[in-house]
Amino acid sequence: MAVAQMRLTRRALGALGSSELGFLRSSWPLKGSVRCKCLTRATINQKVLEAEYAVRGRLPTRAAAIQKELANGAKYPFTELVHCNIGNPQQVGQIPLSFNREVLALLTAPRLLEKAADLVKLGLISAEAAERAKEYSQKAAKIGAYTDSVGFQFVREEVCDFIERRDGNRPDVSQVFLTNGASEGVRLVMSALAATHLGGRVGIMAPIPQYPLYSALSTLMDCELVGYYLDEDNRWAVSIPALEAAHEEATKRGVVVRGLVVINPGNPSGNNLTPETLEKVVTFAHDKGLVLLADEVYQENILTTHPFKSMSSIVNEKQLDLEVASFHSLSKGFLGECGVRGGYCIFENFDPQVMEQFVKLKSIELCSNTVGQLSVGLMVRPPSADAAALYDEERQAVLDSLRNKAQILQKTLSALPGISLQEIGGAMYAFPQIKLPKAAIEAAEAQGIAPDEFYCMQALETTGLVVVPGSGFRQVEGTFHFRTTFLPTLEKMQRAMASFAKFHTDFMQRYA
């Protein structure tokens, strides 16, 4: 009886409106044998409830269930899943670079480092890896100790060297923070922007489609994500009129627009913006007094004829007093070291007193993980002696393979009626548009799910291909997309594309 009553109470609680919560609080906790949870959907921080993170949403959950069923012998029209839902290269077969891992292994096991010369003789590691590990070790690169909040100083200097080689200007080491992946740096900057005392809700501009980290963090921090539409017909370029329009519309509503997120190369759009576009973006951010968040984690993944150009290099060339935070990561590029969780953030033109606040924020969670920090050093300072040849070979193999697979994807999808795909220019994604038939949209709506999710779910059930519905990234109302990576092995990609082409054709006929 007491148990039944308790369950009922709990269920009832979940349905409570906010007007009923006053009562709840005054009688909390309920007396006698009935005690309900402190945390429920009704009483949890509602920003947490509202935050969305599609990349790990319903579709991958269903995919995980199918994987289990397959392992238990269940029958599907396919024998294995092909994961194109997440930019996780090593999960789907990419091999880590030998040099980097050798250095890390030596730094991890002090006894192996002592005997590094023997390992070199045995051909187990390169002499250069042994040297680099010794060098880092002499610089007090202890895996097991907290570092400075902002990371190892010598790694941050290596990052400065890298920027100087890449852009021609050298940041000061105090401007470089090492972070757990790029996400941590983004959270840092957004939490500083998320003021509540400026007479209006803070707005952060981000592209549509966008990587859902930005929408999730905006919701959690009670900011408004002010979306600006990328120009799909123009290879998903940033359009200045679209930026202007979004800014103006939000400002008119009283939103205090403070940040501009630009993801270049783009996720999920797979573009690589031209220098001309980037210059206009930078000028826009400057003129509107915004902090520019330059998400440049895909800077090594370039498929256009024009190379990658960093936004901070433009700011420096133009000598603009514009606050730019630029983010890079181990997880993408040719490293694909997602699991290590390493990255950096470079702050340009920030007020020194604000920099102090960033250092303090970083210190609250002590420091980012040391293996990730050291991996950043290895990323920005590749080998140049006996390890260089193998390194270049491994690196090139990854980049060539990505290029090949992008072409297969481009060719297959472009040939399908009802799909339009911009030329892929970078990153590791394509974001094709599907012109869903009216009957398919209605069928989806009857089931209460988004039409692109309906489509992707059927693709999963039929072909084993796991992709993410466009609705998780936002898109122009009434258009439908999905995001797919081109990371699985060549052979898998080819098989997946063949069965996907058949699925798509059948789907379009069924709902024609």
Add this chain to the structure above:
Amino acid sequence: MAVAQMRLTRRALGALGSSELGFLRSSWPLKGSVRCKCLTRATINQKVLEAEYAVRGRLPTRAAAIQKELANGAKYPFTELVHCNIGNPQQVGQIPLSFNREVLALLTAPRLLEKAADLVKLGLISAEAAERAKEYSQKAAKIGAYTDSVGFQFVREEVCDFIERRDGNRPDVSQVFLTNGASEGVRLVMSALAATHLGGRVGIMAPIPQYPLYSALSTLMDCELVGYYLDEDNRWAVSIPALEAAHEEATKRGVVVRGLVVINPGNPSGNNLTPETLEKVVTFAHDKGLVLLADEVYQENILTTHPFKSMSSIVNEKQLDLEVASFHSLSKGFLGECGVRGGYCIFENFDPQVMEQFVKLKSIELCSNTVGQLSVGLMVRPPSADAAALYDEERQAVLDSLRNKAQILQKTLSALPGISLQEIGGAMYAFPQIKLPKAAIEAAEAQGIAPDEFYCMQALETTGLVVVPGSGFRQVEGTFHFRTTFLPTLEKMQRAMASFAKFHTDFMQRYA
């Protein structure tokens, strides 16, 4: 002219009150050549500005400067600093456990793993380390790939095994999340509690003195830290009347008290609560309808005759429907793997719908680092074959050394007039009280700094000993403390204690 004007504007901005910000916004960005920063102390999220994190505050900053000066040949009354300001064992000489590092090194470098048998023959690693690495590798423990948001399933099962051995009850694997240190888990739970729609500000109860993570996160999340005084005269035990009083006082003010943080063993108090006290704490949390945050990262660092007892084991024994989140970490205990950033959080009795929200929150930053995750597996499942003897020896050496150094600290400080120190019961800290002379307090106030910071700063300048003023952890008004670790090597601790005793005696005489 324009530059001077700009500088003036920026400085003026820093002094702006919130009433002036409306003007600022309406004219933002300033026209012409004058452009001011978007982010300043005046316009940053004020919660960021208000958050305090003392462990890495002014004192360690000064210590870092002295370290540089010493390296450049500056003269001080000492030749090196002794860092007792932070629980960072490997920074001050603790050696990592061989077995754990060998397994990690093999998993880091796939080529070494292939040749593991050779390494065993050469005596470079143990056979058991090679076996464990192979086992983890077969369980798909890829260092370089994102894992499930909540971590490797097989490691989470090893955590369940560990809890079953420790407490006699086994959590379900779905209740275990792997985190970047314990801090990430704490942030997760606090962000769920930090609701703004419950008709009052959310309160989180935490001990005074407390580890400043809790106060910093409370401020950032706009919660109120409802402090309850630990009973200093009773070895810093949790006092139920103090809990009741703090809860009642806050509730009367309209605070919606939702969480109770208990740190056991204590940081900075160095206590190990008795089972009787813990039972009362658990009952209190249950009766008040609170979520219990059980910070148990020092559970291996026990110096009392009674062993550590987990709060969740009491909840289970009493069959209470009380939501408990308990946190553990690699960073403390005998591992001291602070830099690796690994830990776990176990959720007991949470609403399934709330668990879904925790999974989502965890997924926004993808997953915690894989080396940390695997290190958690190694922590909870020590070796049992050929690696066991060395492991036990290394483990015991660390624990014996900590016990010795705690005794030296206890003996030295207890003998000094004007210092009172409770018997150290666990963790890696002591929190002695200093009865500062009136003249010292006045001298500090004349300088505008807290009297205990004044004392600690002088200790630093005179002896090179780095400790943290009690004010950073909060303390009973009018009392003064400092927190010191007992982590440096035995020899360093002995030297530091000798020069500290002299400093203290001189200080007390000077201000008598």
